[in-house]
Amino acid sequence: MIMIRNLFAAAIFAALAAGLLTAAIQHFRVTPLILHAETFEGEGGGHSHGEAAADHVDAAGTADHSHDAVALTAEDEAEEWAPADGFERTAYTTLATVLAAAGFALVIGAVSMFSGIPITFANGFLWGIAGFVAFSLAPAYGLAPELPGMPAADVLPRQIWWVGTALATGAAWLLLAKTRAGWAFAVAAALVVIPHIIGAPGAPDEPSAVPAHLATEFAAITLGTSLVFWLVLGTLFGKLNDVFARNRVAVPAGATA
Template structure:
């Protein structure tokens, strides 16, 4: 039970710290770009609005982050209310992923350093941002997207297959494991992500490109900080050397 408590407390501490930090990073990086895109969407008299919480993974290219809501539905007002909801979502997302990392560190049955945490964080970045983002890059409000369920299915399948492939490559040093691992990583991209038929958008391509870059860099910061902070917290709370 003490091991379980250390994992939970470590995840909470790391999640709060990373959530606050990432929200600050987003406030000067991705959020202004989203607000710019929303002006184009509103100028077209669009009947749909967007609200992105940007949690790691979250704005880290997950299809759900680009989900749209009917204009009649409630959405947080700009300013303090929207920032508060974004902060809460970021903290909860960071805690969830930190629980996974903490469990993985504990299963290794030996103390992990901050360098180990950084490596695991980079692995999370590859699994949840890079791999899905190759087929489904982050999208701004006002941009045409494929059907939500299809995007979610491809995103989660790609993340799961990539994670399994990396585990086989790293932990099973055998030819068959290397072949299967590479196949798992490549197959989702051979199948291809859901695509949308050509549709008009007033969102400038340059703005969309800046958004993809900003989201990717923000996600990289998120995962590195989460890996390092979780490893440090687990080591301290478990009274490791």
């Protein structure tokens, strides 16, 4: 029970640090690109701001829900709610990023516990690399981070493909961590490749007013920020796990931990 409590505490503290750092990077590097892209909405094809709300991705590779739209009455034209630019938008984005970080930290903590592979300072970097590849890099190979105003397939098929790709890639990492047998390498390779053979849902053939260089810069910065997020999360998670484990051992027998 104490081990689970310590693992949970390490996950939450690591997620808070990684989430706040990532939110700061997003504020200065990612959000300005989104705001710039929004000025092109309506000039060409691509999804509307409401659809784009589900498409903006944070550094962890998850949807940025700070732009979620709320439908109003049927009598009115469809209007959308979005946080106001400035402090409100930054606060919502920060909250979403920290909550996403906590979710990912708890996921890898659960994987560690049930697989019997501890997260330590020595291997926390590798946990971070595995998380980045599974949840960011592999899905981005088929579904690159998209700016508002860019054409995109329906949300549900993309979400299904994203989740399937992340799970398959994560399973490949876990398999290789548990065994080095030849068959394991073959199965892991198949798990990684199969989602891309199936293929991500394709975007409709529509024009986009968003400049290509802006989309490229957004994708590169988003993936770079994601890499920082996962390396900080994995390394700090492992360090805190070690610290809490040492403290547990240091408690005299029969004393309250």
